[in-house]
Amino acid sequence: MLKTKYDSFALFLTMWLxxxxxxxxxxxxxxxxxxxxxxxxxxxxxxxxxxVDGSNQVNLTKxxxxxxxxxxxxxxxxxxxxxxxDRNNEIYIxxxxxxxxxxxxxxPASDGHxxxxxxxxxxxxxxxxxxxxxxxxxxVDGSNxxxxxxxxALDMExxxxxxxxxxxxxxxxxxxxxxxxxxADGSSQVNLTNNPALDSRPVWSPNxxxxxxHTLRDGNYExxxxxADGSNVMNLTNNSASDLFPTWSPGGERIxxxxxxxxxxxxxxxxxxxxDGSNQVSICDDPVPGARPEWCCFSHQRGFIPQKAEKIFIFTxxxxxxxxxxxxxxxxxxxxxxxxxxxxxx
Numbered sequence: 001m002l003k004t005k006y007d008s009f010a011l012f013l014t015m016w017l018x019x020x021x022x023x024x025x026x027x028x029x030x031x032x033x034x035x036x037x038x039x040x041x042x043x044x045x046x047x048x049x050x051x052v053d054g055s056n057q058v059n060l061t062k063x064x065x066x067x068x069x070x071x072x073x074x075x076x077x078x079x080x081x082x083x084x085x086d087r088n089n090e091i092y093i094x095x096x097x098x099x100x101x102x103x104x105x106x107x108p109a110s111d112g113h114x115x116x117x118x119x120x121x122x123x124x125x126x127x128x129x130x131x132x133x134x135x136x137x138x139x140v141d142g143s144n145x146x147x148x149x150x151x152x153a154l155d156m157e158x159x160x161x162x163x164x165x166x167x168x169x170x171x172x173x174x175x176x177x178x179x180x181x182x183x184a185d186g187s188s189q190v191n192l193t194n195n196p197a198l199d200s201r202p203v204w205s206p207n208x209x210x211x212x213x214h215t216l217r218d219g220n221y222e223x224x225x226x227x228a229d230g231s232n233v234m235n236l237t238n239n240s241a242s243d244l245f246p247t248w249s250p251g252g253e254r255i256x257x258x259x260x261x262x263x264x265x266x267x268x269x270x271x272x273x274x275x276d277g278s279n280q281v282s283i284c285d286d287p288v289p290g291a292r293p294e295w296c297c298f299s300h301q302r303g304f305i306p307q308k309a310e311k312i313f314i315f316t317x318x319x320x321x322x323x324x325x326x327x328x329x330x331x332x333x334x335x336x337x338x339x340x341x342x343x344x345x346x
Contacts, residue, residue: 033051033052033053034049034050034051034052034295035049035050035051035052035247035256035270035293035294035295036048036049036060036070036071036072036079036293036294037049037050037070037270037293037294038067038068038069038070038081040066042059044064044065044066045066045067045068046059046060046061046062046063046067047059047060047061047067047068047070047079047081047098048060049096050270050283050284052249052256052272052283052295053283054270054282054283054284057284058098060079060094060097060098061081061083061094061098062098063083063085065083065084065085065086066083066084067081067082067083067084067085067092068081068082068083069081069082069112069113069114070294071114071115071116071294072096072116072294072295073116073120074116074117074118074119074120075120076096077095077096078093078094078095078096079093079094079095079096080092080093080104080114080116080123081093081094081114082111082112082113082114086103088108088110089110089111089112090103090105090106090107090111091103091104091105091111091112091114091123091125091142092104093140103142104123104138104140104141104142105125105127105138105142106142107127107129109127109128109129109130110127110128111125111126111127111129112125112126112127113125113126113156113157113158115158115159115160115167116140116160117137117160117164117184118160118161118162118163118164119164120140121139121140122137122138122139122140123137123138123139123140124136124137124148124158124160124167125137125138125158126155126156126157126158130147130150132150132151132152132154133154133155133156134147134148134149134150134151134155135147135148135149135155135156135158135167135169135186136148137184146186147186148167148182148185148186149169149182149186149189151171152173153171153172153173154171154172154173155169155170155171155172155180156169156170156171156172157169157170157200157201157202159202159203159204160184160204161204161208161228162204162205162206162207162208163208164184165183165184166181166182166183166184167181167182167183167184168180168181168192168202168204168211169181169182169202170199170200170201170202171191176196176197176198177198177199177200178191178192178193178194178195178199179191179192179193179199179200179202179211179213179230180192181228190230191230192211192226192229192230193213193215193226193230193233194230195215195217197215197216197217198215198216198217199213199214199215199216199217199224200213200214200215201213201214201244201245201246203246203247203248204228204248205225205248205252205275206248206249206250206251206252207252208228209227209228210225210226210227210228210275211225211226211227211228212224212225212236212246212247212248212255213225213226213246214243214244214245214246214257218235220239220240220241220242221242221243221244222235222236222237222238222239222243223235223236223237223243223244223246223255223257223277224236225255225275234277235277236255236273236275236276236277237257237259237273237277237280238277239259239261240261241259241260241261242259242260242268243257243258243259243261243271244257244258244259244268245257245258245293247293247294247295248275248295249272249295250295252275253274253275254272254273254274254275255272255273255274255275256270256271256272256283256293256295257270257271257272257273257293258270258271258293259271262282269282269283269284270282270283270284270293271283
């Protein structure tokens with residue numbers, strides 16, 4: 001039994017610290033099982049999140065204007081997206097639960113398709129503010145805007161490499177789309193696909209070695225993957241339906257995408273597959289009009305461990321070791337009080 005109120009308090013404190021540390025760890029990892037997407041299932045384009053098992057679908061924006069192209073921040077705490085709520089395409093940021101909405105662009109031109117840098121300090125985006133569709137970067141508060149591309153073609157869909165050194169993007173010229181890559185300052189623009197078919201929606205694997213994309217080169221949209229230098233191109237989906245918008249899981253083991261292969265010809269379901277194209281399964285039975293998924297923090301990793309998860313793991317490990325040492329110390333005090341040393345009677 002606990003002999004004093006101090007012993008009871010010590011045990012309570014130890015258990016409380018253990019519960020807090022475990023709650024922090026599990027709560028910090030929560031977003032890594034979620035996918036964000038846009039859909040017009042409620043009559044206009046809205047931003048939704050869903051668990052990877054298809055449960056807990058939540059509308060985050062709930063606005064009569066169209067909201068689309070969501071992008072997770074590297075730490076999983078915020079989502080950037082494009083919105084027409086001011087009668088013009090602008091970029092907004094909100095917390096991952098839909099709160100704390102902030103407008104970060106304010107330009108009469110069209111701004112959209114935000115993409116976070118891996119360190120979370122900058123956002124690449126597409127804008128027509130200089131008379132052509134080009135790629136820009138800005139700080140996360142909307143300041144320090146810099147133009148990266150200046151080409152008579154249309155440059156779209158920027159995607160940062162996991163190390164932050166390069167940006168993949170789509171260039172549309174003469175009714176064709178190819179995937180290019182450039183340095184993060186806009187220099188050294190290289191065509192990776194160079195194919196007469198449409199190649200679009202590039203997304204880097206978490207380790208930076210591969211780029212997934214969708215393409216029309218087989219007569220219908222399929223999900224392909226290639227090495228980061230454009231070599232070793234491979235069809236992953238091999239299906240007669242339309243398969244679009246790939247996104248990597250945080251660990252790089254799976255790819256989510258949308259397809260209209262089952263039940264619906266005009267609506268899409270979200271699917272998940274292994275990175276070799278095997279085990280293609282739908283995560284929900286509800287059609288998702290206009291879906292464009294993005295797995296939480298899919299492109300911002302070191303190795304195969306999400307940055308936030310890695311920091312939380314280190315922090316939690318330190319806390320647990322500290323709790324263990326404190327527990328030993330408190331237990332020694334408790335045992336000493338229960339069995340005090342006594343001098344033998346003469």
